[in-house]
Amino acid sequence: MTWEERWHPLREEWVIVAAHRQDRPWSGETVVNGRPDLPGYASDCYLCPGNVRVSGKQNDIYKGTYVFDNDHPCVGEDAPTQLIKPAGPYRNQSARGIARVVCYSPRHNLTLAELEVFEIENLLRAWQEQYVDLSGRPEINHVLIFENKGEAVGVSNPHPHCQIYATNFVFKTIETEARVSEGYLADKGRVLFQDILKAEIDDGRRIICETDSAIAFMPYFARYAYEVYVAPKQTHSSIATLAEIELREFASTLKCLLVKLDNLWRMPFPYVMTLHQSPANGIDHKGFHFHVEIHPPLRRPNLLKYLAGPEIGGGNFLSDTAPEEKAAELRSVEL
Ligand SMILES: [Zn+2]
Numbered sequence: 001m002t003w004e005e006r007w008h009p010l011r012e013e014w015v016i017v018a019a020h021r022q023d024r025p026w027s028g029e030t031v032v033n034g035r036p037d038l039p040g041y042a043s044d045c046y047l048c049p050g051n052v053r054v055s056g057k058q059n060d061i062y063k064g065t066y067v068f069d070n071d072h073p074c075v076g077e078d079a080p081t082q083l084i085k086p087a088g089p090y091r092n093q094s095a096r097g098i099a100r101v102v103c104y105s106p107r108h109n110l111t112l113a114e115l116e117v118f119e120i121e122n123l124l125r126a127w128q129e130q131y132v133d134l135s136g137r138p139e140i141n142h143v144l145i146f147e148n149k150g151e152a153v154g155v156s157n158p159h160p161h162c163q164i165y166a167t168n169f170v171f172k173t174i175e176t177e178a179r180v181s182e183g184y185l186a187d188k189g190r191v192l193f194q195d196i197l198k199a200e201i202d203d204g205r206r207i208i209c210e211t212d213s214a215i216a217f218m219p220y221f222a223r224y225a226y227e228v229y230v231a232p233k234q235t236h237s238s239i240a241t242l243a244e245i246e247l248r249e250f251a252s253t254l255k256c257l258l259v260k261l262d263n264l265w266r267m268p269f270p271y272v273m274t275l276h277q278s279p280a281n282g283i284d285h286k287g288f289h290f291h292v293e294i295h296p297p298l299r300r301p302n303l304l305k306y307l308a309g310p311e312i313g314g315g316n317f318l319s320d321t322a323p324e325e326k327a328a329e330l331r332s333v334e335l
């Protein structure tokens with residue numbers, strides 16, 4: 001039974017692993033509800049091909065991935081620029097930026113895990129194009145690409161899609177990772193994430209899927225049960241510079257991982273998936289290693305990991321499970 005504190009080198013914080021308490025009584029629901037049969041096209045879905053969105057704009061009759069500007073952007077070119085200066089230590093700035101939506105497929109009832117590898121590869125190319133386009137703009141300092149999947153993370157529309165927030169500030173997690181990675185490179189002359197990969201490959205127990213150029217693993221310092229990272233083995237500061245073969249193997253590795261997650265409890269596995277790419281603030285981030293982080297909110301079927309005192313109150317995670325055990329579960333799942 002694992003009971004210790006583990007250092008999260010990318011966030012520079014401790015994670016308490018208290019897996020010895022797993023036999024505690026609990027009263028969560030265990031019933032697994034499969035996804036109700038969904039149609040391939042839904043006339044009331046704002047993401048399906050040809051449908052008209054609330055803004056009055058009509059989606060193209062698209063066949064593959066489809067990108068459009070978010071109709072309800074949290075950051076946008078229309079955000080007010082004339083702001084009232086706050087008093088004292090407070091600061092504000094205009095919420096300018098670009099928010100977009102990327103549909104993965106015209107099919108309403110598919111998930112990322114269910115797409116063919118070549119379709120995932122096309123999605124990766126769309127992400128590359130978006131990153132290059134948005135990160136090249138002077139007013140943009142960061143491009144956050146993320147997918148919220150499942151009602152457990154508040155998504156009611158099953159149409160497979162992700163969002164892009166291109167902002168004038170760098171999101172906190174990325175800012176931390178970038179600072180830590182540059183410091184590590186300066187100190188040791190090595191890329192931190194390469195040392196993480198080496199440690200994971202040497203240990204082997206937490207690797208879920210692997211090809212020559214891509215790897216999916218549950219990190220030693222995982223904060224969530226079933227938290228997994230997918231990364232190219234070569235260091236790229238963003239997805240933009242991945243070569244064809246790297247894209248293909250990244251796609252197949254991501255699919256392998258997502259299918260295992262779905263098959264684990266035979267349900268569409270909810271998650272928040274985020275691309276961690278270097279800030280686009282004009283600085284060369286040589287120590288930053290692009291990766292995808294997947295944070296599933298469930299500890300068991302239908303049992304949410306509640307963020308409470310340690311996480312919300314204190315800012316550090318308390319994990320009830322050891323990554324080695326959770327990784328072993330995923331490793332043994334049939335594809
Ligand atoms: Zn749809």
Ligand SMILES: [Zn+2]
Nearest residue numbers: 010177276293
């Ligand atoms: Zn990261």
